Amino acid sequence: xxxxxxxxxxxxxxxxxxxxxxxxxxxxxxxxxxxxxxxxxxxxxxxxxxxxxxxxxxxxxxxxxxxxxxxxxxxxxxxxxxxxxxxxxxxxxxxxxxxxxxxxxxxxxxxxxxxxxxxxxxxxxxxxxxxxxxxxxxxxxxxxxxxxxxxxxxxxxxxxxxxxxxxxxxxxxxxxxxxxxxxxxxxxxxxxxxxxxxxxxxxxxxxxxxxxxxxxxxxxxxxxxxxxxxxxxxxxxxxxxxxxxxxxxxxxxxxxxxxxxxxxxxxxxxxxxxxxxxxxxxxxxxxxxxxxxxxxxxxxxxx
Amino acid sequence: xxxxxxxxxxxxxxxxxxxxxxxxxxxxxxxxxxxxxxxxxxxxxxxxxxxxxxxxxxxxxxxxxxxxxxxxxxxxxxxxxxxxxxxxxxxxxxxxxxxxxxxxxxxxxxxxxxxxxxxxxxxxxxxxxxxxxxxxxxxxxxxxxxxxxxxxxxxxxxxxxxxxxxxxxxxxxxxxxxxxxxxxxxxxxxxxxxxxxxxxxxxxxxxxxxxxxxxxxxxxxxxxxxxxxxxxxxxxxxxxxxxxxxxxxxxxxxxxxxxxxxxxxxxxxxxxxxx
Numbered sequence: 274x275x276x277x278x279x280x281x282x283x284x285x286x287x288x289x290x291x292x293x294x295x296x297x298x299x300x301x302x303x304x305x306x307x308x309x310x311x312x313x314x315x316x317x318x319x320x321x322x323x324x325x326x327x328x329x330x331x332x333x334x335x336x337x338x339x340x341x342x343x344x345x346x347x348x349x350x351x352x353x354x355x356x357x358x359x360x361x362x363x364x365x366x367x368x369x370x371x372x373x374x375x376x377x378x379x380x381x382x383x384x385x386x387x388x389x390x391x392x393x394x395x396x397x398x399x400x401x402x403x404x405x406x407x408x409x410x411x412x413x414x415x416x417x418x419x420x421x422x423x424x425x426x427x428x429x430x431x432x433x434x435x436x437x438x439x440x441x442x443x444x445x446x447x448x449x450x451x452x453x454x455x456x457x458x459x460x461x462x463x464x465x466x467x468x469x470x471x472x473x474x475x476x477x478x479x480x481x482x483x484x485x486x487x488x489x490x491x492x493x494x495x496x497x498x499x500x501x502x503x504x505x506x507x508x509x510x511x512x513x514x515x516x517x518x519x520x521x522x523x524x525x526x527x528x529x530x531x532x533x534x535x536x537x538x539x540x541x542x543x544x545x546x547x548x549x550x551x552x553x554x555x556x557x558x559x560x561x562x563x564x565x566x567x568x569x570x571x572x573x574x575x576x
Numbered sequence: 577x578x579x580x581x582x583x584x585x586x587x588x589x590x591x592x593x594x595x596x597x598x599x600x601x602x603x604x605x606x607x608x609x610x611x612x613x614x615x616x617x618x619x620x621x622x623x624x625x626x627x628x629x630x631x632x633x634x635x636x637x638x639x640x641x642x643x644x645x646x647x648x649x650x651x652x653x654x655x656x657x658x659x660x661x662x663x664x665x666x667x668x669x670x671x672x673x674x675x676x677x678x679x680x681x682x683x684x685x686x687x688x689x690x691x692x693x694x695x696x697x698x699x700x701x702x703x704x705x706x707x708x709x710x711x712x713x714x715x716x717x718x719x720x721x722x723x724x725x726x727x728x729x730x731x732x733x734x735x736x737x738x739x740x741x742x743x744x745x746x747x748x749x750x751x752x753x754x755x756x757x758x759x760x761x762x763x764x765x766x767x768x769x770x771x772x773x774x775x776x777x778x779x780x781x782x783x784x785x786x787x788x789x790x791x792x793x794x795x796x797x798x799x800x801x802x803x804x805x806x807x808x809x810x811x812x813x814x815x816x817x818x819x820x821x822x823x824x825x826x827x828x829x830x831x832x833x834x835x836x837x838x839x840x841x842x843x844x845x846x847x848x849x850x851x
Contacts, residue, residue, distance in 0.1 A: 284671065284672055285672040287666075287670060287750045288666045288667075288669075288670030289666075289672070290666075291663060291665055291666025291670070291750075291754070292662075292663045292666035292667060292678070294659040294663055294718065294719045294720050295663040295682065295719060295720045295722075295725060296678075297719055298716070298718070298719020298720060299681070299682075299685065301700070301719070302693065302697055302700075302716055302719065303685050303693060305696065305700075306692070306693035306695075306696035306697050306700075307688070307692060307693060309696040309699070310692050310695060310696050313695065313696065320702065369585060369588055369592075370589075372581075372585050373585050373586065373589055380589055380592075380593065381841060382837060382841075383592075383593050383597060384592070384596055385833075385840075385841065386596065386597070386600070386830070386833065387599075387600075389775065389826070389829040389830055389832070389833045390600075390829065391778065391779035391781075391797050391800075391825050391829065392781060392797075393781050393797040393800045393804075393822075393825070394800065394822040394825050394826050396804075397804055397818055397819070397822050398599055398822065400808070401606075401615075401815065401819065402599060402602075404615070408615075409598075409617065412617050441596070441599070448841050448845050449844060449845055449847075451845070452845035452846070472581075497689070501689060501690070501691065503781075503782055504781045504782065507781070508804065512801060512805045513805045513809075527691060530691055531782070531785070531786075534694070534695050534698075535698075535785070535786055540695050540699075543695055544695055547689075547691040547692045547694070547695065550689060550691055550692075551688070551689055551691075551692050558687075
């Protein structure tokens with residue numbers, strides 16, 4: 274008995290040694306910052322002077338700040354446009370790749386390649402490709418006699434442009450979906466074929482339900498990422514010396530938070546902004562899980 | 577009917593391939609064009625010049641930025657891989673009281689958006705006098721990262737237990753079992769972790785924006801943003817410089833991708849299938 278106990282203690286001690294880097298890191302870089310951030314959100318703090326306690330003033334200010342409303346609307350609009358577009362496009366690409374049995378490797382590489390372009394470079398590419406007068410996109414539309422909009426300067430077209438540009442990087446979703454498609458048992462299709470089901474029917478009745486856990490995973494992860502979008506929009510529409518663009522249309526929540534914290538040094542207010550985003554993300558993810566749960570099919574029952 | 581479908585599939589794939597590759601080719605060709613022709617849609621430059629590359633080199637300390645980025649990226653990738661593997665092994669191999677709760681806590685931290693901790697973490701580095709140096713860009717990785725710990729643990733859990741028990745009977749200690757047997761078996765997952773973190777660190781803009789002040793400490797993405805502010809938005813527009821710099825920034829990532837392609841794609845496929 275005592276021998277067993279020492280064995281177990283030895284195991285515990287070894288395990289704790291192995292996981293100690295994470296425990297230390299968690300305490301320093303997660304636990305403490307979360308507590309500190311909650312505290313800072315109740316203060317005025319500019320890094321130079323000590324924080325002064327202001328109670329809920331920052332949270333009250335959030336609701337009166339027109340830029341917060343603007344940033345929330347922009348971010349919501351971008352998310353609502355980009356997430357479904359990502360899912361549809363990446364599923365379409367994955368289905369195409371799956372049906373072309375030859376050379377999938379080649380096409381998978383082609384679709385993934387843009388994911389290796391640094392987001393800053395994508396922001397720059399956006400300014401070039403979507404340039405209203407001489408950009409490639411409008412040049413292409415011109416071939417069909419369409420007079421393209423001023424994507425990068427017209428406030429109404431800034432977000433659609435960002436959404437279209439973001440479609441260029443669906444590659445990782447395609448790879449994930451392709452792996453899921455490979456896991457759908459062939460027998461299901463064979464028996465559906467015997468029943469005379471066409472391509473659409475097979476896709477809707479077999480493929481989509483069978484890969485629904487993966488679609489669900491991408492839906493959640495994509496939404497969280499879209500709600501925090503920063504780099505491409507910041508590169509293209511913000512920064513020193515950039516006054517030519519209609520920045521307001523591209524003011525995403527993460528950008529406003531960044532500006533408040535590191536450009537205006539309103540650390541207290543920015544912390545309150547961070548907590549509001551956290552609450553919004555939790556709420557949206559919760560709703561998504563509740564609403565989509567009945568459409569997600571897990572083999573062998575619910576996990 | 578079947579044949580028509582196949583032709584349609586291949587046609588669609590062809591068009592899409594062009595759509596996905598064209599921006600690269602156009603960017604590359606623009607970097608060889610003189611200023612006045614940058615925006616023409618010719619793929620083969622009418623006047624082919626190398627001046628842009630020379631100019632970028634003169635205008636910006638690109639070589640220095642590359643060295644900075646390489647330093648940060650290698651340190652970030654190596655440290656996060658080693659410590660994440662250690663922690664993952666701790667969670668996968670040993671049974672100890674509180675293991676489930678601790679691992680649940682680890683998973684929970686993955687859901688916490690980065691913006692919540694961003695400001696206090698900045699204040700920590702600020703109080704250590706490290707703002708303005710490259711350290712804050714990688715040193716947090718010394719403590720592992722929840723996502724990679726999760727990824728590596730999944731892999732360790734899939735290994736058979738026998739070789740470890742056998743080694744233990746032969747008198748190998750825990751550290752030896754980990755470094756000599758577990759890690760080598762886990763090589764694919766280790767490579768995936770290295771590649772993912774290398775890419776994340778190489779392309780990151782937000783942290784360099786927060787922590788770097790002097791242009792001599794810039795990483796490549798931070799420097800690229802500075803070039804855009806200077807030559808894109810500030811007064812006279814020199815898109816050709818910005819575009820050439822973009823090409824130079826992208827190339828290392830493309831090379832890395834072709835070197836690690838198999839691991840990259842396999843890694844992404846496995847991380848996603850865990851719903």
